[in-house]
Amino acid sequence: xxxxxxxxxxxxxxxxxxxxxxxxxxxxxxxxxxxxxxxxxxxxxxxxxxxxxxxxxxxxxxxxxxxxx
Amino acid sequence: xxxxxxxxxxxxxxxxxxxxxxxxxxxxxxxxxxxxxxxxxxxxxxxxxxxxxxxxxxxxxxxxxxxxxxxxxxxxxxxxxxxxxxxxxxxxxxxxxxxxxxxxxxxxxxxxxxxxxxxxxxxxxxxxxxxxxxx
Numbered sequence: 760x761x762x763x764x765x766x767x768x769x770x771x772x773x774x775x776x777x778x779x780x781x782x783x784x785x786x787x788x789x790x791x792x793x794x795x796x797x798x799x800x801x802x803x804x805x806x807x808x809x810x811x812x813x814x815x816x817x818x819x820x821x822x823x824x825x826x827x828x
Numbered sequence: 829x830x831x832x833x834x835x836x837x838x839x840x841x842x843x844x845x846x847x848x849x850x851x852x853x854x855x856x857x858x859x860x861x862x863x864x865x866x867x868x869x870x871x872x873x874x875x876x877x878x879x880x881x882x883x884x885x886x887x888x889x890x891x892x893x894x895x896x897x898x899x900x901x902x903x904x905x906x907x908x909x910x911x912x913x914x915x916x917x918x919x920x921x922x923x924x925x926x927x928x929x930x931x932x933x934x935x936x937x938x939x940x941x942x943x944x945x946x947x948x949x950x951x952x953x954x955x956x957x958x959x960x961x962x963x
Contacts, residue, residue: 783896784899785832785900787900797902800898803898
């Protein structure tokens with residue numbers, strides 16, 4: 760799933776490891792989500808949204824709505 | 829793969845089970861070779877190596893229950909699906925060939941060996957087909 764996780768993380772100056780630590784997941788998970796190779800569960804998507812204080816749809820792009828531009 | 833607490837527990841359990849397997853297998857082979865056991869004791873001694881292998885299946889199940897990282901859990905599930913598909917396919921194929929007297933008999937416990945080999949295949953598949961690529 761296309762998402763803005765990498766951009767949001769970069770804006771805060773966090774490494775993948777930093778984000779993984781905050782989300783209490785592995786760095787591999789963050790990498791897989793950022794690169795669109797893994798779609799997080801709804802609970803994890805909510806945790807990500809709460810961490811960035813954004814609604815889920817501001818981070819993850821609905822597959823039916825296409826590109827994240 | 830990450831060193832999550834669940835993965836550490838899984839590795840510790842599998843190392844102990846591998847040691848237990850080696851010990852029980854060597855003991856069983858020695859006992860049967862020298863005809864030291866018979867009757868119910870023979871059944872128990874013959875069962876012990878299998879229990880160690882079954883323990884590894886249980887350890888994998890416990891890992892899947894204990895792993896809090898959903899992505900890593902998904903990778904292990906994929907690995908076990910690959911392992912199951914590989915081992916069952918190979919066993920089915922061999923079974924038919926054996927039934928038609930085209931190949932010799934192989935002991936069924938080799939299916940477990942194939943399954944463990946399939947776990948390695950699953951790990952390669954995770955890396956090749958995207959789920960764990962470039963890590």
